[in-house]
Structure formats: structure tokens, C-alpha cells
Amino acid sequence: xxxxxxxxxxxxxxxxxxxxxxxxxxxxxxxxxxxxxxxxxxxxxxxxxxxxxxxxxxxxxxxxxxxxxxxxxxxxxxxxxxxxxxxxxxxxxxxxxxxxxxxxxxxxxxxxxxxxxxxxxxxxxxxxxxxxxxxxxxxxxxxxxxxxxxxxxxxxxxxxxxxxxxxxxxxxxxxxxxxxxxxxxxxxxxxxxxxxxxxxxxxxxxxxxxxxxxxxxxxxxxxxxxxxxxxxxxxxxxxxxxxxxxxxxxxxxxxxxxxxxxxxxxxxxxxxxxxxxxxxxxxxxxxxxxxxxxxxxxxxxxxxxxxxxxxxxxxxxxxxxxxxxxxxxxxxxxxxxxxxxxxxxxxxxxxxxxxx
Numbered sequence: 001x002x003x004x005x006x007x008x009x010x011x012x013x014x015x016x017x018x019x020x021x022x023x024x025x026x027x028x029x030x031x032x033x034x035x036x037x038x039x040x041x042x043x044x045x046x047x048x049x050x051x052x053x054x055x056x057x058x059x060x061x062x063x064x065x066x067x068x069x070x071x072x073x074x075x076x077x078x079x080x081x082x083x084x085x086x087x088x089x090x091x092x093x094x095x096x097x098x099x100x101x102x103x104x105x106x107x108x109x110x111x112x113x114x115x116x117x118x119x120x121x122x123x124x125x126x127x128x129x130x131x132x133x134x135x136x137x138x139x140x141x142x143x144x145x146x147x148x149x150x151x152x153x154x155x156x157x158x159x160x161x162x163x164x165x166x167x168x169x170x171x172x173x174x175x176x177x178x179x180x181x182x183x184x185x186x187x188x189x190x191x192x193x194x195x196x197x198x199x200x201x202x203x204x205x206x207x208x209x210x211x212x213x214x215x216x217x218x219x220x221x222x223x224x225x226x227x228x229x230x231x232x233x234x235x236x237x238x239x240x241x242x243x244x245x246x247x248x249x250x251x252x253x254x255x256x257x258x259x260x261x262x263x264x265x266x267x268x269x270x271x272x273x274x275x276x277x278x279x280x281x282x283x284x285x286x287x288x289x290x291x292x293x294x295x296x297x298x299x300x301x302x303x304x305x306x307x308x309x310x311x312x313x314x315x316x317x318x319x320x321x322x323x324x325x326x327x328x329x330x331x332x333x334x335x336x337x338x339x340x341x342x343x344x345x346x347x348x349x350x351x352x353x354x355x356x
Contacts, residue, residue: 002098002120008129008203016092016117022105023095023123031192033094033119033126034200039077041070041101063100070104078112087113094119094126127192133199139232140202140211144349145319146342147215148241150180150306151248151298153330153338154214156255157241160339161212166346167205169213174198177221178255179214180306184221185258194223202229210346212239217313237322237349239342243330249298251330263289270301277305322349 005011012034019036021028024047028038042050046069054062091109093116095101102118109116119125146154146161155172162168172179174197176188189197205211215238218230225233243251259266267289274282281304288297323345327338 001117003092003117004120004125005129008133008199011126011129012200012203014092016090018089018091020091020093020105021095021123022093022101027096027123030190031123031127031196033123034196036094037081039081039105041073041095041105042066043073046073066100067104070101071108074105074108078108082109085114088115090115090117092117092119094122096122097124098122130192130195130199133203134195134226135228137228139229140205140207142207142210142349143232143236144210144212144322144346145215145233145236145238146212146241147238147314147321148243149248149302149310151252151255151302151330152241152243152327153251153255153335154241156335157339157342158212158214160335161343161346164339164343166343167209167211169198169201169205169211171198171213171216171220171225174201175220175223177223179216179220188221188223191223195226198226198229210349212342212346233319234316235318238319239345240321240324241327241338242324243327245299245302247327247329248302249295252298252302253294260289260294263292263294270297273305 003014005014019033021032021036021038022041023038024040024042024044025038026044028036028040032038050062050066050069053065091114093102093106093109098118098121102122106116106118121128146158148154155170155178158168158170162170172183174189175194176185177183178185188194213233216225216230216233218225218227253260256266259269267286270286270289271282273285285297285300288294288300325338325341327334
């Protein structure tokens, strides 16, 4: 039996015990239904082999070889990953488009007695729901942007707001990137994987409540924000955080502690700014890092690179400040107090009309 879901929320609330993605590992790594486990019935090499035989030799031969491989891999999954599943277990199975791979695996599971269903249309139907959420529907009506120059602890404040019960959307967390040119943390998800996390978060959001996001450019690392969301962020009211350069430089040393653990690598990374700020000055910043003058380097980057870049970006934005909050320092107690002030502003904004 194939199960269709009319909306992304319906699919996320599927009610099955397990969602099984039977596509090849490479397909699964690119993107998958949230929470799905990968039990491939054809691995990447097997899938390529069957496809080649189908195109170059015979569809019948490809189906015969594919069936043998699917049966062999299904048996392996039943004897290992699925060996402890009880009789009442209810899995939802999908492949690329709800075709032979998912139907074959579901048929085997059904013969065992498990109450299995397939996802109608497979991954492609899920992907259509994501695209509809991000590119076809209007963005949330009450977006608030947490704004401020580099080093004003916006990301940490966003997390603190979430702990205070404020509805937030952590774009940098979903992108696994700090948002700046020097802000990579590790491997980023694929664009589709990023959109999956973003769509799920937006589908779960309450449109009657403000949704607080950190101010971002149109790209976070290599990943692009969907244009409807980005345009809504540009036009949204902003809560602006201001702090002295000295406090911001100190905060950056804490926030970028993981990246600065390898000073040589970070100093090399700074050199990518040459095309924006000139070779001589950027080399000086890089040398500061190599020599351990980290706070001086942070202050120079703030005043000579990041602040001018933010000023240029803001000149193109349509949103007006809802409030500007000044912080003398950015230590834990100061940030906790600042987060409470922001939460109060969000609660006040909640009672305002969506078209304010």
C-alpha cells in the first residue's frame, strides 16, 4: 500500500515506527526524509551496474540481476538491522520515486507479517513538499531579525532566546557555518539537505508568533537561502545589538576558539580576503594571528573589514530597527540580561498585527 501525504507537516507527523530509505548511500547522503534510516537494497556500485546493463544490454537482464541483488541485500538487513523488530512493527519505505526498489523491499517485509507501507511517489514527492514550503508558499508573517555587527554575540543570543521560549530559526546551525567568510566549522550539508532542515523547522513554526532569525546574507558558506525567505528577512523589522569594538574582539576570541586552535591554518584562511581588502593589509592581519596578537587582529578585522561590509549590506535592506540595544560587555551575565530584554521586545511585538 502506498501512502500519500498532502503536506510536509503531515509527512513529518507520519506516525510510522520507522522510515526506511532504500536508496543507495550516495543518494541518502545528499538528502533524505528527516529521521529516515538508510537500508540500501542496491549500493552505489550495484545501482550503477544495473543502470548500465539496462541501457546498454537489456532491461530484462537488468531487472533480473537487480532482483537478485535486492533480495540478497534485503536478507542481510532482515538478519541484522531488522532482526529485533516485533510483529507489530510499522515501517514506511521509500526509494527515489516510489518504484521497484521500495516496492520490492516492502513486499518482502510484508510477507514476514510487518505492517509496511511505501511512500507514494518516493523521495521525489517529499522533495516537492519541501520546494512548496520554501519556494511557493509565503514565508512566516512575523519575522524579526536579530541584527548587529560582527562580534555582537547574535548567534549565542539567538540560542538564549530559544531557551527563554522565543520561537527562533537557527540558520547558521542548519548550515553548519558561522555565516562569515572565515566562519566555516566543518562539512556543510548539501543544498537539498540544508533545505530539508529549513523546511522542517518552518513547517513546525507557529505563524501566529514572531520568528526570530539572525541577520544573514543570501548565502551561508556555500549554501543559498531560498529567495522568498531572504527577501522577507531583508524587509523585516530588526532588533539591533551594539557593543564596543574591544568587547566584540574579546568575544570573537571566545567564539572562534575552535578555529584559532590552529593559528597557522586560520592565518592562511585570512588571506582569502586579499581580493576584498588588498594584499598588504590582509597579510598584516594574517601575520598578527601567526604571532599571537589575536585580539589586535580581531579588532582590525572588525573595524577594517566586517563593519564596512555590514554598512554596505544594510544600505540595501528595507527593514527598519524595532529597537537598538547597547551592551558594554558581552560576558555570560551581560548576554543573559540582554537576551531577557530581547525576549520582552519579542513578546511586545507578538501582539502587533502581522503587517506592522
